[in-house]
Amino acid sequence: MAHETPYVGRSMPRPQDPRLLRGQGRYVDDIEEVGAWHAAIVRSPVAHGRLTRFDATAVLAAGLARLVLGPQELARLADPLPTKWRLPGQHLTGIPVATTTARYVGQPLGVVVAASRAEAEDAAEQVLLEFDELAVVSDTVAATTPGAALLYPEHGSNIAGQIHFGSDDETLTAAIDAAPHVIDREFRVQRIAQSPMEPRGVLAEWIPGTGALTAWLSSQSPQAVRQELAVSLRLRADQVRVVATDVGGSFGGKNTLYVDETMVCAAAMVLGGRVKWIEDRRENLLAAYQGRGQRARARLALDAAGRFLAIHADIVGDLGAFASQAGSGPFQVTGLAIEGPYRFASAGATITGVYTNLVPTCAYRGYGMQEAAWIRERLIDEAARELGLDPVELRLRNLVTPAELPYTTHTMLTYDSGDYPAALRRAAELADRFRPAPDAPGGELRRGVGLACSVEVTGFAPSALLEMFQIHWAGWESGRIRVNEDGSVSVTSGVMAVGQGIETALAQIVADELRVPIDWIRVHLGDTAVSSYSDLSSQASRSVTLAGGALVQAGARMRERMRGLAAGALGVPADAVTWNGAVFGGGPGTGTLTWREVAHRGWMGWGRGDAARIQLEEVADFDPPAITYAYSVAGAAVAAETDTGRLTVEAYWSVNDSGVLVNPMLADGQLAGGIAQGLGLALLEEIRHDPETGQPLCTTLSDYLLPSPSDVPDPVIEHRCTPSTVIPGGFKGLGEGGIIPTAAAVGNALAAAVPEIAADLVATPLAPATLWPMLDKAGLADG
Amino acid sequence: MNDWDVRVTVNGVPHRRTTQARTLLSDFLRHELGLTGTHVGCEQGACGSCTVLVDGEPVRSCLMFAVQADGQQVETVEGLAGDAELSGLQDAMMREHGLQCGFCTPGVLMTLTAAERAGCSAEEAAGPQLGGHTCRCTGYAGIRAAIERHWSRRKDS
Amino acid sequence: MKPAAFEYLRPATVAGVLDALGGPRQDVAVLAGGQSLVPRMNLRVARPAAVVDINRVPGLDGIEVTAGTVRLGAMVRIARLLREPALRDRLPVLTEAAALVGHPQIRSRATVGGSLCHADPAAELPTLAVTLGARLHLRSAAGDRVVPAGEFFLAPHTTARRPGELLTGIELPVPPGLAARFVEFSRRANDLPLVGVAVALVLDDGVITSARIGAGGVGPVPVRLPGAEQVLTGRALAELVPGPGGHPPDHPLRRALAAAADEADPPEEPVFRAGLLRAAIRRAVTELATEGSTGEAR
DSSP states (O other): OOOOSOOTTOOOOOTTHHHHHTTOOOOGGGSOOTTEEEEEEEEOSSSSEEEEEEEOHHHHHTTOOSEEEOHHHHHHHOOOEEOSSOOTTOOOOEEOSSOSEEOSTTOEEEEEEESSHHHHHHHHHHSEEEEEEOOOOOSHHHHTSTTOOOSOGGGTSSEEEEEEEESOHHHHHHHHHHOSEEEEEEEEEEEEOOOOSSOOEEEEEEETTTTEEEEEEOOSOHHHHHHHHHHHTTOOGGGEEEEOOSOOOOTTTTSSOOHHHHHHHHHHHHHTSEEEEEOOHHHHHHHSOBEEEEEEEEEEEEOTTOOEEEEEEEEEEEEESSOOSSTTHHHHHHHHTTTTTBOOSEEEEEEEEEEOSSOOBOOOTTTTHHHHHHHHHHHHHHHHHHHTOOHHHHHHHHBOOGGGOSEEOTTOOEEOSOOHHHHHHHHHHHHHHHOOOTTOOOTTEEEEEEEEEEEEEESOOOHHHHHHTTOOSOOOEEEEEEEOTTSOEEEEESOOOSSSOHHHHHHHHHHHHHTOOGGGEEEEOSBTTTSOOOSSOSOTTOIIIIIHHHHHHHHHHHHHHHHHHHHHHHTSOGGGOEEOSSEEEOSTTSOEEEHHHHHHHHHHTOSOSSTTOOSOEEEEEEOOSSOEEEEEEEEEEEEEETTTOOEEEEEEEEEEEOBSOSOHHHHHHHHHHHHHHHHHHHHTOOOOBOTTTOOBSOOSTTTSOOOOGGGOOOOEEEEEOOOOSSSTTOBOOOSSTTTTTHHHHHHHHHHHHOGGGGGGOOBSOOOHHHHHHHHHHTTOTTO | OOEEEEEEEETTEEEEEEEETTOBHHHIIIIISOOTTSOOSOSSSOSOTTEEEETTEEEEGGGSBGGGGTTOEEEOTHHHHTTSSOOHHHHHHHHTTOOSSOSSHHHHHHHHHHHHHTTOOHHHIIIIIGGGOOOSSSTTHHHHHHHHHHHHHHHHO | OOOOOOEEEOOSSHHHHHHHHHSSOSOEEEESSOTTHHHHHHTTSOOOSEEEEOTTOTTSOOEEEOSSEEEEETTOBHHHHHHOHHHHHHOHHHHHHHTTSSOHHHHTTOBHHHHHHHTOTTOHHHHHHHHHTOEEEEEETTEEEEEEHHHHEEETTEESOOTTOEEEEEEEEOOTTEEEEEEEEOSSTTSOOSEEEEEEEEEETTEEEEEEEEEESSSSSOEEOHHHHHHHTTOBGGGGSOBTTBSOTTOHHHHHHHHHHHHOOOSSSHHHHHHHHHHHHHHHHHHHHHHHHTTOOO
């Protein structure tokens, strides 16, 4: 089979699908577990308390457990996990593995190891825990009320720190005070459980003789986990191997090492063997880091012509009990992304991180950008409503135009390329299909359409930018291509396959660069002993852009090396060599060579042009000169029942520009999946706690409501293509473009359907119990 | 009496194991029989990842004790294709990108296999039957497209 | 999580079940479909010392449809309620309610008896049983007794079933002229509803001779709403068909809705749930009235 140029741009099925469809996936719980002990985690039942007793004496004496590690033992075995992105003023620089003060329900306090999971749970129940209970603060409002109980008395406040981006306060205040129109709202985005269908899990193996720790672990960032494990367990990095095989979804929740996972690895080291722990769903909802959780007072100032004079968001982020590795990162990104695709005379955001007695927050798909879109796009629709303007027209007056690109926002984001107004116009055209007739009957069912625009940061780089902010993540990405002796091609990168199909996309890119059939290529990801380096790995919509960018470069070099080897063998200059995807030719009378023959000569060390280089391996490090920005405009058509508060999204459409699409089918899948998660956030999902005790109220998937098939219409997805100007190949990311504008589009559609309650639509989820009182107040609830 | 002798036929192969009464059918299949294609997503009966067929009916294998399946016929995802080609449904799922991470997929396949055998319409399969499954990756669009493709292919043949 | 250890008993006869239940132990759980019990055991919220599996006991899964009654054995699975043509013909509201109980993968195991004994205050079958005036048959070593559904549900997840007793079946009266509807509001399709309502009218020549309205999710147990029933009784069904602007303010249906809301005592979100209750009754009655006036009452 010859190379069918080009693969990039083609919808191709994924080579791993037959295996997954046959039930031959290799998720962490599927790894051969012979000889493994099983762990259960002892978790705090209280939201705040000093642990005065952790006593496993009886458990061990009765032989119920093989091993119990409590705070005392863990303090001897493990150092805190390092944090990566700190807020100015943040006093916590690490996350202790050994805890003597519980600060949220579910916090891991120790680990129990037994012959089976059930027995480990039996034993964990018998560990005696006693606490001096402390007063609980269960949200950021309570935490910042004078006299509130403090999570860290030594820090003197529950405010972890603060940062400001964009125009300074005086400029913003002056602009807002002088503006003829100001829209002023208090917004809220709820806590979200990322809810991968496969919860977290680790099978840890310590081989005492070699001093080697292998952790099979469900992760979207295995290299980062390896580094953190080495630091915490006082090992050299070269003693630790992390292997992530098939990963059943991640969405931001598996991008770092957790304390409970560290405990399991520590237990394996103590036992000198294998210990396995698979997070169950209750633990996942209780104790895995969560996403979102923020409040913001935000103001949009406009002049008489509807031009945006200023936007300011005062954002309060719920960090939870401590700042996770990413800590306030998502809240900071809300501030950075507040302007979206619009021109403002001034813009800025103040971000305050607050500790509460809840599970810490971290990344969730959309990472601050979704919250920014919710704030900004709702403000814009509110402005349109109050000023009597068409919301599309108001947006068009303020969108950054193609002629203005590259455009630098007040928060210092430089958008590279695109046509934002064209995308909005197209989305508005699509909206006309779903817009209710002006004379549509009233009654209990109201319909409306809404739009929302957004810009997506894809790739968190260059590394120098992160250095400037002292964010300890490497922004660059690696790619490595090896042509094996038989001509097969092994590709690796530091990014991770988490279901998005990145292996297929990378294979398509490499196949085009080498001009070889795609089935000669195999992509190896997720094993730190095999894969190349990446710190951020598959986060921040960076996998195709940065790994693709690296592999484009490595591929081009490999192609030239193969051509050079062929030239040597054929006895012609390199530029005379042709490669048609089947054979190398040197022109009339010189004969031909197959790819495999050239690869064989290469590994034999024969006829090499460059005497120093023999291995047919090309490595490229790609640190992009700047972030590349995708964008999308989303539309939703909703039906609202005024007597029940029930809200149905009847249609959804997205006009998206992610530059050059490698595999449109996978691109659509990423958008559709993001949209579904966005609808979950807009309509259903919410982690709730008892405000007095901090006890979680959503510990099952019957309480934490993920979108089901009937909640999610098939979206209409249209792509536009403005190639990135900073990424080789012209790629832009698309992992988050689906989720970023979704809630805002739904909120705006509901506001259009029921303008009587539009001003109050500031918080998600737009749940019946929240909407009904608004409808009742407006006199609409009684049929 | 906590240990039970369980005889169960899985994908046509008879098995006999001694297991605790508290062993869930899902864990029995995965860890005692080594059939790890059946996935455990919640153990709360909510997500559908662990769906298998017991005597032909789709059930949550996390809500049955293995001992309850004693003497019964169980079908799991491993039995759908055997060594041969993918089943029509599996093939449609691949072509329509009906799976991403693949974790919920085996349960979805078992439900749809039962729906197909029961003569459900494509609408019934994509509606109430699929309604018992949670997929966090695809937004269901690819799964519904796969149902549409497979059912229309069946109609044509 | 994995269940705590328990003793598993699998008697082959009702007598064997009664023996197992009648022992000195209090913490014996009956395992029917297991769709409520097993998740609670997996969470270790329920941790019975012994579990009596009644799945292999013959004689508990009968369905009998006679002129005035539908009889269901306790082990009739919900999926079967949807498949039996006789039930659809005779008591379509049962099919309608059953289609709302969980998802197909749950319904293939879940049972009528299990749903009633689990006694969730919002669940469909308890609400329907209370509304229709069902009679629950209980058996113990001491003999049989019959408990009206209205007296069976005592509190959330608490019933009049005594230790040692087994629910063997349920009898649903089907009076001639019955026209009934089940309407519920849940967050997602086939979730346990926030509020579920059954409206059962007995019609004689287009006049409501008896009205039964029952609701779940608006109190600790499913309840009848006699005030609302009273307003509707004796009225012509056609009177309840909404006009172009809905039902006017002083319309009897509105008075019935107000009475229903007064009678409800929702455990949480009381005003919202009372609103859902009104909406559900209005829809059920409106559908019955609209169909009835076009000759499609069922």
